[in-house]
Amino acid sequence: MILSYVLLGSWTFVVLFPLYWMVVTSFKLPIQVDSGPFYIPFVDFEPSLHAWQYILVGDLANDTRRNFINTVVVATTSTCIAMLLGSAAAYGLTRFNYRPKLGMVLAFILCVLLVIVLWRVGVPLSLGILLALVLFVIVLLTIGKSFRRALGNSDIAFWMVSQRILPPIAVVIPIYIMFQLIGLLDTWPALIITYVAANLPIVIWLMRDYFMTIPIELEESAAIDGASRYRTFTSVVLPLSVPGFVATFLFVLVFAWNEYLFALFLTNANAQTLPVTIAAQNATRGPQWWYMSVLVLVMIAPVIGMAIMLERYMAKGLLVGAVKG
Numbered sequence: 286m287i288l289s290y291v292l293l294g295s296w297t298f299v300v301l302f303p304l305y306w307m308v309v310t311s312f313k314l315p316i317q318v319d320s321g322p323f324y325i326p327f328v329d330f331e332p333s334l335h336a337w338q339y340i341l342v343g344d345l346a347n348d349t350r351r352n353f354i355n356t357v358v359v360a361t362t363s364t365c366i367a368m369l370l371g372s373a374a375a376y377g378l379t380r381f382n383y384r385p386k387l388g389m390v391l392a393f394i395l396c397v398l399l400v401i402v403l404w405r406v407g408v409p410l411s412l413g414i415l416l417a418l419v420l421f422v423i424v425l426l427t428i429g430k431s432f433r434r435a436l437g438n439s440d441i442a443f444w445m446v447s448q449r450i451l452p453p454i455a456v457v458i459p460i461y462i463m464f465q466l467i468g469l470l471d472t473w474p475a476l477i478i479t480y481v482a483a484n485l486p487i488v489i490w491l492m493r494d495y496f497m498t499i500p501i502e503l504e505e506s507a508a509i510d511g512a513s514r515y516r517t518f519t520s521v522v523l524p525l526s527v528p529g530f531v532a533t534f535l536f537v538l539v540f541a542w543n544e545y546l547f548a549l550f551l552t553n554a555n556a557q558t559l560p561v562t563i564a565a566q567n568a569t570r571g572p573q574w575w576y577m578s579v580l581v582l583v584m585i586a587p588v589i590g591m592a593i594m595l596e597r598y599m600a601k602g603l604l605v606g607a608v609k610g
Contacts, residue, residue: 371488
């Protein structure tokens with residue numbers, strides 16, 4: 286028992302001390318940071334609002350406000366879209382049986398690639414689609430016959446989740462070129478589309494496991510009472526899935542909120558988010574820890590507050606699939 290308390294206390298210290306250090310540093314003057322370490326306000330040093338004033342009402346106030354709004358809009362919008370699409374997909378993979386042929390899937394992928402290539406070399410889009418349909422038929426009648434195996438729901442779910450296996454650095458350049466061609470660099474839609482595509486597999490994975498714990502008899506009873514599939518999903522399944530929904534929402538929101546690599550490549554100034562702002566602060570002016578601490582606290586405070594308010598749902602949602610037999 287004593288050992289467990291010692292380990293728990295040690296882990297608590299490891300987790301909370303960096304947060305405490307940032308809070309304390311945000312109230313220090315530059316000379317107090319450089320001549321430190323000072324850990325206890327009013328004992329080791331006299332707290333100052335110098336860094337907070339500089340970030341919130343001083344020279345960086347406009348940039349901080351704009352980038353904070355960018356972070357909120359991009360993270361919340363992409364998370365809501367990912368939750369909407371991912372929950373519907375997860376429910377479909379749980380309650381319906383899909384049996385697409387592997388040959389048909391391969392033919393469809395080849396056709397999409399052909400349309401993109403032809404469009405890039407200057408072929409009219411209508412002609413490109415027509416040629417792609419011809420290729421689709423040819424592939425089905427030839428190569429498609431060698432791939433007759435039907436894919437099941439588990440195969441589809443695995444393929445979706447496997448998209449997260451690919452490291453972001455491997456796809457960031459193609460994504461950059463794609464948004465450059467359509468003129469969406471340094472805009473909210475570029476980041477929102479990218480974050481939705483990146484986080485959709487996580488939503489499908491977690492919500493699918495949670496939907497599988499809901500007894501199907503409840504949906505059958507609703508169907509007997511005349512409820513449509515949509516009504517059953519919105520009135521029966523979703524209310525029972527609130528803990529899993531909230532836990533998944535927070536997970537995805539944190540991923541989008543803290544994402545750095547895509548934001549670095551796809552934004553410049555107008556759509557820049559706070560993680561890039563913090564890194565830029567360090568790169569352009571050196572390690573000014575007092576300013577960086579304020580920016581980090583401004584960035585993490587909303588997420589921490591949301592997690593505290595929704596803690597009771599998180600505790601249930603984190604047990605997704607834990608008792609599934």
